[in-house]
Amino acid sequence: MQQIDFYMVDAFSDTTFGGxxxxxxPLTEWMPDETLLAMARQHNQSETAFFITTDSGYELRWFTTQGEINLCGHATLAAAHVIFEYLNYPETTIHFDTRFVGPLSVTRNGDWLTLDFPAWESEPVMPLPLLLETLGITQCKEVRVARDYMVVLETQQQVEAVCPNINAMIPxxxxxxITAPGDGEYDFVSRFFCPGESVPEDPVTGSTHSMLIPYWADRLGKTQMLARQVSSRGGDLRCQLVGNRVLIAGKAATYLIGKVFLRS
Known part of the structure; x- marks a missing residue:
């Protein structure tokens, strides 16, 4: 029987049930992909982060209940929180090697952890009728695409009011x-929908800010911004555009520590 340490972390929040x-x-060596996927399905969270220690830092991978994904912000933040808080890591910056997006880093400054991620440029596209229909809207300012679709609305209230048919989005x-300028405190707000995944609406999505930050930096004429993902759990993200990279900062709170028992 193999025992593996297990943590559940609320990322982009400093309170329980937020973010x-x-x-x-943490693993001592990589296990077969089918085992990692089975574990992620058993955990039944939007993502499970697995990492191993290397000579240069850590190798990091992310699995949903459907399979491995190319980038995940909140699970990276959660993994860094575990390393800083529980693995006696002595430095202020953690270096991760990843399979799909290359090197990533997370730096701690007080309670804030800052992700250094690639910036994703988005391209404008014609609004697809199915996209607007499944969001329950008839018009928007624009639609863009990178890894994900980005639908730009006029106001924060419109973003908060959207009630999508997520299953109908699968095709x-x-x-x-979806995103819009923020009201008052926040420069911009967003929500993120995951058709076909076990979590239909992702509460706080670090990776999509790789697309949002360059867009809003251009529209607002500023490189440092405060963002809010306005899901029911919600979370704050400090954002900065630095060349072809984005810095995404948030807090994290441990919810659960335990053991996984793998019996063959």
Whole structure:
């Protein structure tokens, strides 16, 4: 029987039941992909982060209940929180190697953890009738696409009011982000929908801010911004555009520590 440490962390929040929950499992070596996927399905969270220690830092991978994904912000934040808080890590910056997006880093400054991620440029596209129909809207300012669709609305209230038919989004073949300028405190707000995944609406999505930050930096004429993902759990993100990279900062809170027992 193999025992593996298990953590559940609320990322992009400093309180329990806020932000986005991720499972985190430190490993001594990589196990077969089918085992990692089975574990992620058992955890039944939007993502499980797995990492191993290397000579240069850590190798990091992310699994949903459907399979491995190319980038996940909140699970990276959760993994860094575990390393800083429970693995006696002595430095202020953690370096991760990843399979799909290359090196990533997370730096701690007080209670804030800052992700250094690639910036994703988005391209304008014609609004797909199915996209607007499944969001329950008839018009928008614009639609753009990178890894995900980005639908730009006029106001924060419109973003908060959207009640999508997420199952009907599956034929779109992509995740869907909606966004708008924020009211007062926040420069911009967003929500993120995950058709076909176990979590229909992702509470706080670090990776989609790789697309949102360059867009809003251009529209607002500023490189440092405060963002809010206005899901029911919600979370704050400090955002900065630095060349072809984005810095995304948030807090994290441990919810659960335990053991996974793998019996063959």
């Amino acid at each position: 986005n929950a991720a499972a985190v499992c 779109l073949g992509k995740m869907v982000c």
